[in-house]
Amino acid sequence: MRLAALLMLLTAGCATPPDVPPTYRFDNGLWFNGRTFASATAYVADGALHFSDDVIAAETVVDLDGGYVVPPYCEGHNHNLGGGADGVEETVQAYLKDGVFYAMMPGSFALYRGLIADKLNNPKSIDVAFANNGLTGSGGHPRALRESVMERFERYPDFTKETLPDKGYFEAETLEQLRGKWALILAERPDFVKVMLYFSEEYEQRKSDPEYYGKRGLNPSFMPELVRLAHDAGLRVAVHVESDADMATALRAGAGADIIAHLPSNDSTARISDETIALVKETNPTLITTLSVAKRKFEKRSPELYADIREAQRENLTRLTDAAANLVVGSDTHWDTSQEEARYLVSLGPLDNRAILKMWTQNCARTVFPERKIGRLAEGYEASFLVLEGDPLADFENTSRIFLRVKDGALLEIENE
Numbered sequence: 001m002r003l004a005a006l007l008m009l010l011t012a013g014c015a016t017p018p019d020v021p022p023t024y025r026f027d028n029g030l031w032f033n034g035r036t037f038a039s040a041t042a043y044v045a046d047g048a049l050h051f052s053d054d055v056i057a058a059e060t061v062v063d064l065d066g067g068y069v070v071p072p073y074c075e076g077h078n079h080n081l082g083g084g085a086d087g088v089e090e091t092v093q094a095y096l097k098d099g100v101f102y103a104m105m106p107g108s109f110a111l112y113r114g115l116i117a118d119k120l121n122n123p124k125s126i127d128v129a130f131a132n133n134g135l136t137g138s139g140g141h142p143r144a145l146r147e148s149v150m151e152r153f154e155r156y157p158d159f160t161k162e163t164l165p166d167k168g169y170f171e172a173e174t175l176e177q178l179r180g181k182w183a184l185i186l187a188e189r190p191d192f193v194k195v196m197l198y199f200s201e202e203y204e205q206r207k208s209d210p211e212y213y214g215k216r217g218l219n220p221s222f223m224p225e226l227v228r229l230a231h232d233a234g235l236r237v238a239v240h241v242e243s244d245a246d247m248a249t250a251l252r253a254g255a256g257a258d259i260i261a262h263l264p265s266n267d268s269t270a271r272i273s274d275e276t277i278a279l280v281k282e283t284n285p286t287l288i289t290t291l292s293v294a295k296r297k298f299e300k301r302s303p304e305l306y307a308d309i310r311e312a313q314r315e316n317l318t319r320l321t322d323a324a325a326n327l328v329v330g331s332d333t334h335w336d337t338s339q340e341e342a343r344y345l346v347s348l349g350p351l352d353n354r355a356i357l358k359m360w361t362q363n364c365a366r367t368v369f370p371e372r373k374i375g376r377l378a379e380g381y382e383a384s385f386l387v388l389e390g391d392p393l394a395d396f397e398n399t400s401r402i403f404l405r406v407k408d409g410a411l412l413e414i415e416n417e
């Protein structure tokens with residue numbers, strides 16, 4: 001029904017020269033201000049949002065007909081771009097259709113990132129930040145995963161098991177090796193850096209035991225040096241963690257890791273300790289949820305364990321919220337765009353719709369591109385937003401009832417069912 005309103009765009013007389021972006025006025029919208037929805041007239045000029053009581057001349061007037069305007073959604077953790085050269089258009093369309101305009105890829109191949117670069121980061125696509133390859137210990141995660149995905153699904157056709165090192169992962173077992181790999185990491189020009197901790201409290205026991213091939217990470221004592229190298233280069237550090245001890249190690253390293261790429265309870269009943277909560281308060285890292293991983297792994301296979309994990313997730317989320325942690329929605333699930341993760345968070349209970357909406361928009365957008373004015377509907381911010389049929393604070397399902405998408409100051413044309 002709302003599409004009919006769109007077809008009735010009132011176009012005023014003055015034609016725009018072809019190289020100047022059109023100016024829009026949006027009437028009768030309810031705009032999310034971080035707390036609630038407030039009625040406003042908004043203008044879009046030169047790709048930026050303006051809220052003015054004075055009437056600004058606009059070529060095109062759009063009647064939003066009481067629609068609810070929210071910032072675009074955002075995926076804080078996925079690997080569905082940068083792991084190959086095929087299927088990029090489909091992935092991008094799935095993101096745009098779900099209203100997800102920004103995504104973070106903590107772990108990808110520099111080769112594939114280069115091959116698909118022209119299909120991303122433009123007004124008609126999504127904007128993506130890549131870490132390229134992650135840094136780990138010898139025989140550490142994600143080596144075994146890369147090798148098995150290559151064998152089972154015939155992925156990474158440009159590589160063999162023998163050519164994966166330094167292309168699909170970086171391994172360092174000494175500080176000297178770490179500095180050598182650091183030069184390679186920088187040469188690939190990542191948007192941020194990814195490093196693996198994997199039950200670092202058992203690092204010594206796991207490091208040369210074949211049982212733990214692919215189930216170990218970087219020597220935790222290297223973390224302060226890695227954080228220092230990254231911060232000196234102006235790069236943020238995102239850490240893969242498995243345990244509460246990993247999370248504490250990451251936050252204690254030098255100035256502290258910037259991003260924790262998973263909550264420890266994403267696939268276990270791990271509780272976040274008082275010490276780690278104190279570190280979160282002290283260093284204010286970004287914490288990516290990826291909690292629906294538990295559903296994918298355990299809902300059918302082990303319902304009792306799944307129920308216990310959900311209980312741990314509720315406790316952890318409640319305590320992190322009480323600590324004012326910067327939580328961000330991220331799925332770490334190939335076929336998700338983060339929409340399923342957001343719904344999963346709703347299903348857990350402790351967070352209200354407003355908190356999840358902020359984690360999915362504002363918190364996430366400024367994590368993916370900290371230097372950009374995105375993720376909020378405020379004066380001078382980039383003109384990217386979604387218009388919903390109904391109030392998402394009253395019913396979260398309304399987040400997927402999108403009737404208009406605007407990206408970089410222009411209306412996006414996406415097929416609605």
Ligand SMILES: [Zn+2]
Nearest residue numbers: 077079107332
């Ligand atoms: Zn991941």
